[in-house]
Amino acid sequence: MVRSLLPPLVHLVIPIFLLVVIVGHTSCGGAIACLKAAQTPNFNLDGDIVTIDSHPGDSPLNRWLEPLTRLVSTLPLAGKSQEEALSIVIDANVVEQVERLALSKTIQGAWEGGHPVRIHGWVYDLRTGLLRDLGVTKGP
Numbered sequence: 272m273v274r275s276l277l278p279p280l281v282h283l284v285i286p287i288f289l290l291v292v293i294v295g296h297t298s299c300g301g302a303i304a305c306l307k308a309a310q311t312p313n314f315n316l317d318g319d320i321v322t323i324d325s326h327p328g329d330s331p332l333n334r335w336l337e338p339l340t341r342l343v344s345t346l347p348l349a350g351k352s353q354e355e356a357l358s359i360v361i362d363a364n365v366v367e368q369v370e371r372l373a374l375s376k377t378i379q380g381a382w383e384g385g386h387p388v389r390i391h392g393w394v395y396d397l398r399t400g401l402l403r404d405l406g407v408t409k410g411p
């Protein structure tokens with residue numbers, strides 16, 4: 272008789288964690304555009320937000336970038352170099368996306384159903400190839 276080396280399945284309990292990773296990246300053209308738009312002298316949060324002047328204000332690109340441009344306008348960037356400001360914008364965008372996703376019906380429903388979904392926020396450095404964990408993980 273050949274005996275299996277594997278334990279019977281009924282005894283095999285492997286916790287499965289579902290991971291969602293939101294990854295921003297350095298030198299992000301979208302973040303640069305939002306930073307520039309929010310730093311224009313006539314930028315007005317109450318008006319229409321047009322991040323990319325060469326596209327209509329209601330274009331998909333401008334609608335997609337608007338939340339980040341609005342977020343940029345709330346960040347403490349005074350006195351920062353453009354490089355420092357861009358890094359702050361990129362990090363803030365990842366943090367914001369992690370928080371928004373955590374509040375989504377899909378993730379809330381998963382957590383309420385006992386599914387161990389974790390959301391991580393990282394930034395990929397294009398120069399070094401390294402990922403930086405922003406330490407904003409949500410989930411069990």
Ligand SMILES: [Zn+2]
Nearest residue numbers: 299300301302
């Ligand atoms: Zn990008």
